Amino acid sequence: MIIDCHGHYTTAPGGLHEFRDAQLAALRDPKLGAPSGDPHISDDEIRESLEKAQLKLQRERGSDLTIFSPRASGMGHHLGNEATSLQWARACNDLIYRVCQIYPDNFVGVCQLPQSPGVAPARSAAELERCVRELGFVGCNLNPDPSGGYWTSPPLSDRQWYPLYQKMVELDVPAMVHVSASCNPNFHGTGAHYLNADTTAFMQFLTSDLFKDFPTLRFIIPHGGGAVPYHWGRYRGLAQDLKRPPLEELLKNVYFDTCVYHLPGVELLFEVVPAENILFGSEMFGAVRGIDVRTGQYYDDTKRYVDALELSEADRHKVYSANARRVYPRLDALLKKNGR
Amino acid sequence: MIIDCHGHYTTAPGGLHEFRDAQLAALRDPKLGAPSGDPHISDDEIRESLEKAQLKLQRERGSDLTIFSPRASGMGHHLGNEATSLQWARACNDLIYRVCQIYPDNFVGVCQLPQSPGVAPARSAAELERCVRELGFVGCNLNPDPSGGYWTSPPLSDRQWYPLYQKMVELDVPAMVHVSASCNPNFHGTGAHYLNADTTAFMQFLTSDLFKDFPTLRFIIPHGGGAVPYHWGRYRGLAQDLKRPPLEELLKNVYFDTCVYHLPGVELLFEVVPAENILFGSEMFGAVRGIDVRTGQYYDDTKRYVDALELSEADRHKVYSANARRVYPRLDALLKKNGR
Numbered sequence: 001m002i003i004d005c006h007g008h009y010t011t012a013p014g015g016l017h018e019f020r021d022a023q024l025a026a027l028r029d030p031k032l033g034a035p036s037g038d039p040h041i042s043d044d045e046i047r048e049s050l051e052k053a054q055l056k057l058q059r060e061r062g063s064d065l066t067i068f069s070p071r072a073s074g075m076g077h078h079l080g081n082e083a084t085s086l087q088w089a090r091a092c093n094d095l096i097y098r099v100c101q102i103y104p105d106n107f108v109g110v111c112q113l114p115q116s117p118g119v120a121p122a123r124s125a126a127e128l129e130r131c132v133r134e135l136g137f138v139g140c141n142l143n144p145d146p147s148g149g150y151w152t153s154p155p156l157s158d159r160q161w162y163p164l165y166q167k168m169v170e171l172d173v174p175a176m177v178h179v180s181a182s183c184n185p186n187f188h189g190t191g192a193h194y195l196n197a198d199t200t201a202f203m204q205f206l207t208s209d210l211f212k213d214f215p216t217l218r219f220i221i222p223h224g225g226g227a228v229p230y231h232w233g234r235y236r237g238l239a240q241d242l243k244r245p246p247l248e249e250l251l252k253n254v255y256f257d258t259c260v261y262h263l264p265g266v267e268l269l270f271e272v273v274p275a276e277n278i279l280f281g282s283e284m285f286g287a288v289r290g291i292d293v294r295t296g297q298y299y300d301d302t303k304r305y306v307d308a309l310e311l312s313e314a315d316r317h318k319v320y321s322a323n324a325r326r327v328y329p330r331l332d333a334l335l336k337k338n339g340r
Numbered sequence: 341m342i343i344d345c346h347g348h349y350t351t352a353p354g355g356l357h358e359f360r361d362a363q364l365a366a367l368r369d370p371k372l373g374a375p376s377g378d379p380h381i382s383d384d385e386i387r388e389s390l391e392k393a394q395l396k397l398q399r400e401r402g403s404d405l406t407i408f409s410p411r412a413s414g415m416g417h418h419l420g421n422e423a424t425s426l427q428w429a430r431a432c433n434d435l436i437y438r439v440c441q442i443y444p445d446n447f448v449g450v451c452q453l454p455q456s457p458g459v460a461p462a463r464s465a466a467e468l469e470r471c472v473r474e475l476g477f478v479g480c481n482l483n484p485d486p487s488g489g490y491w492t493s494p495p496l497s498d499r500q501w502y503p504l505y506q507k508m509v510e511l512d513v514p515a516m517v518h519v520s521a522s523c524n525p526n527f528h529g530t531g532a533h534y535l536n537a538d539t540t541a542f543m544q545f546l547t548s549d550l551f552k553d554f555p556t557l558r559f560i561i562p563h564g565g566g567a568v569p570y571h572w573g574r575y576r577g578l579a580q581d582l583k584r585p586p587l588e589e590l591l592k593n594v595y596f597d598t599c600v601y602h603l604p605g606v607e608l609l610f611e612v613v614p615a616e617n618i619l620f621g622s623e624m625f626g627a628v629r630g631i632d633v634r635t636g637q638y639y640d641d642t643k644r645y646v647d648a649l650e651l652s653e654a655d656r657h658k659v660y661s662a663n664a665r666r667v668y669p670r671l672d673a674l675l676k677k678n679g680r
Binding site for chain 1: 485493494495567568584600603604612639
């Protein structure tokens with residue numbers, strides 16, 4: 001069984017965008033009023049949006065199950081206020097729930113949090129709990145920069161985040177550290193902001209005692225860990241200079257996905273990071289949609305790169321399945337219940 | 341001959357710090373008055389600060405010449421105002437000049453610019469010209485984020501930067517893209533802010549027509565290019581999706597150093613980036629000062645990693661010497677004048 005830990009509903013039907021557009025229009029002109037009820041989306045529209053995209057690629061590339069969350073760049077936590085983010089997160093998460101109901105063998109849900117700049121992360125705990133307890137989700141995407149590229153929130157090691165971490169620990173769910181769109185003209189979203197956030201989060205973990213306070217808290221750093229594996233020696237040296245524990249200590253709580261779109265990068269990832277800490281992920285449909293004109297293959301078909309490595313059967317099993325089931329225990333329980 | 345393109349005067353004598361402290365104290369309490377004149381530093385103090393550090397490591401590691409600039413984290417463009425930055429840049433650059441006068445065989449100068457948040461980059465052109473024409477410097481460090489981690493300036497592709505680029509082109513000097521200290525608690529300096537800035541700058545170049553407007557403008561992206569080589573496939577794919585020219589076009593103007601502190605990272609760099617675009621650099625004395633307890637070697641002895649690669653003699657020559665002489669033509673002229 002092959003689990004893809006990183007998939008987004010980037011192909012959601014137009015009704016979702018109409019809902020968001022109405023929400024944002026009402027922010028600009030309160031006379032318009034925020035949309036009420038749910039986005040207008042039929043089950044057939046959901047099927048159509050997935051059959052030709054994520055499900056087609058699952059079949060073609062040979063993965064079985066995607067840990068599926070709302071479009072990351074669409075979270076837009078910097079827009080509006082807490083009420084905006086809560087309404088939008090609920091709408092996006094409810095839509096993911098419907099996807100998982102229609103295709104229970106193919107998708108398991110991970111939620112978007114109703115974060116908003118200046119609002120305590122504790123305020124996101126209720127939506128996380130709803131998604132896990134009522135919708136059967138197995139984790140969340142946590143945005144380390146709800147400001148969208150101005151980095152005005154406290155670092156992930158700050159105690160402001162602790163109530164949310166307490167809820168994560170209580171529910172036994174991990175978070176993928178994932179920013180949303182950048183509204184800072186300096187940062188291209190998928191080409192800079194995403195990778196910078198990954199790098200930044202790792203260094204925040206390295207310099208803090210967060211995991212002493214929460215020994216079972218788990219984070220997945222996506223996009224192959226940003227710059228981290230490439231600069232593994234820098235991080236080992238910084239940990240040593242700063243009299244921090246060796247990186248291996250961090251690896252009890254921090255995991256990386258395989259969203260690195262070329263073989264040399266994936267080779268490096270597996271050379272420096274233990275297989276125990278790598279979860280297969282493709283980010284599809286995602287950051288890079290094209291076919292490489294030189295190879296005729298999709299850039300984001302990361303399974304091809306992983307398959308090209310000379311992994312032991314044990315490591316292969318970890319990366320494609322066992323690690324995900326360990327990091328997301330609720331996924332494991334769900335799969336076991338279904339005899340998978 | 342082995343040229344190290346990336347060295348900072350991180351061991352400058354205490355007189356420089358006293359000067360800066362007085363400057364910053366006067367900002368807090370104008371009654372104190374800004375320091376006048378130059379920092380109090382003797383030639384012997386300069387010799388002592390270098391003999392036991394950079395010069396010792398040059399000898400031990402076997403490099404001949406370092407392209408030398410003021411301490412990057414000390415630039416602190418976010419502190420004070422334009423006058424503060426100008427006075428501080430002049431003091432730091434004049435000190436580098438003295439270093440290069442005392443050790444003309446070992447150091448060639450690169451200057452700090454008097455950038456300040458909200459101040460037009462054009463205002464840095466005069467100090468660049470002074471350093472190049474009067475002090476014999478061969479390039480500059482250009483800070484893409486003078487705000488120190490809040491990224492409030494326009495991207496490097498913005499026309500606000502053009503007058504400074506015009507001066508660089510006129511003087512035929514390149515810039516190393518190099519941020520200073522971070523005052524944003526989210527970003528550790530050497531563990532996040534530096535690498536993020538490298539990644540960010542590359543994507544700004546990729547998405548702009550800057551090098552159409554300045555075909556001879558040259559940038560060195562330090563720290564091995566941040567996250568860029570590790571994510572080379574992502575950047576190739578993004579360039580294709582965004583209908584931008586292939587990355588090879590960018591490589592006419594953009595170079596990377598070798599400040600990657602482990603062999604797998606340096607191997608990856610050379611696997612994806614042509615040898616024509618890699619300049620040997622160590623960042624010493626720099627970001628990571630320790631000795632790896634596992635190998636007994638300094639993390640930042642990047643020459644060991646480059647030497648461990650199976651490079652052709654031609655590529656080795658490019659990386660250690662020829663590329664630096666090509667990217668810094670004033671360095672080449674200086675060396676030729678001295679029969680080197």
